[in-house]
Amino acid sequence: MKKILILMSIGALVYLTSCESKKGEEKKEEVRLLVTSPIEKDTIIDKDYVCQIRAISHIELRALEKGYLQKIYVDEGQHIKQGQLMFQIMPMLYQAEQQKAQAEANFAEVEFRNTKALADSNIVSKNELALAKAKLDKAKAELSLASVHLGFTEVRAPFSGIMDHFQVRLGSLVNEGDLMTTLSDNSKMWVYFNVPEAEYLNYQNGLNSNKKEAVKLRMANNQIFDHIGTVETIEADFNNETGNIAFRATFPNPKGLLRHGETGSIVITSPFKSALMIPQKATFEVLEKKYVYVVDKDNVIRSREISIAAELPHIFVVKSGLKKDDKILLEGLRQVHENEKIQYKFMDPGYVISHLSLYAE
Helix, strand or coil, X not given: CHHHHHHHHXXXXXXXXXXXXXXXXXXXXXXXXXXXXXXXXXXXXXXXXXXXXXXXXXXXXXXXXXXXXXXXXXXXXXXXXXXXXXXXXCCHHHHHHHHHHHHHHHHHHHHHHHHHHHHHCCCCCHHHHHHHHHHHHHHHHHHHHHHHHHHCCEEECCCCEEECCCCCCCCCEECCCCEEEEEEEEEEEEEEEEEEHHHHHHHHHCCCCCCCCEEEEXXXXXXXXXXXXXXXXXXXXCCCCCCEEEEEEEEECCXXXXXXXXXXXXXXXXXXXXXXXXXXXXXXXXXXXXXXXXXXXCCEEEEEEEEEEEEECCEEEEEECCCCCCEEECCCHHHCCCXXXXXXXXXXXXXXXXXXXXXXX
């Protein structure tokens, strides 16, 4: 009797398990995956390029004469004007040399006048007059040279700009050629960024000779700079190691916000006509190549490699590999396998795109 009860219990358990299994299979068959299609529309793509920001003039100010630094008339970070006196190197030695040269020039001039008077009276020869004139010219040249050396003791701003930190301090002994500070003209900024060869060729092919390319600058705080820049020059050679070429854009900087040495990103806005767009979540990656699952007429999914032309938040612009009417798997990519037949629910691509976290414009 016990054996019969045990056998009946096992039978009931097997029956229940079988029922549960069938229910699970029915449930699995009832699952419908979401499928959509690419959407074709005009859009605008912003592409960022890492850049270096440079002042249009950035120079080192060095001492032209040896001596003790006697006075400093400016401060670090100060905006100074062209010709403004910045440093004074002790001038006493050069003042003495100038005074000596002035005295010699005065003496030579008196001697020349006397010789000229005698030459006019035919008392001395013309050769003596020429010799006196040569002595006067030499004395004047030496006076001019002494004045130049004296002028070198005053370091003046060659252009208007912002001064950097001091490399010397008051009372320091500076030698000829010693670095004193740097000066930057920040009224305009040159911004350098590197462009790959393919994009350079596309840029040159689409270039309008009558109009310069307008670009924006994204600063380090991720904000867009207030003023628009223009691409003005392209360097002559490609970098053989990176395959890039340097572009230079010029930006006005009326408020002086940008400083020499800053970093950021150049933003180039490019229009895409009839761009084919799909959600990024509909793709998967294998060995750095992007794929989608395409659903055929028999509801069988097959992976297909695609090429990406541009990237937007949550959206890819497809360059090749898909057509507008193709059906692609939107969700559940990890739950399916190659050549698997699926049941699906089709979602309108416009609805799908509009309900992503960020709209495509």
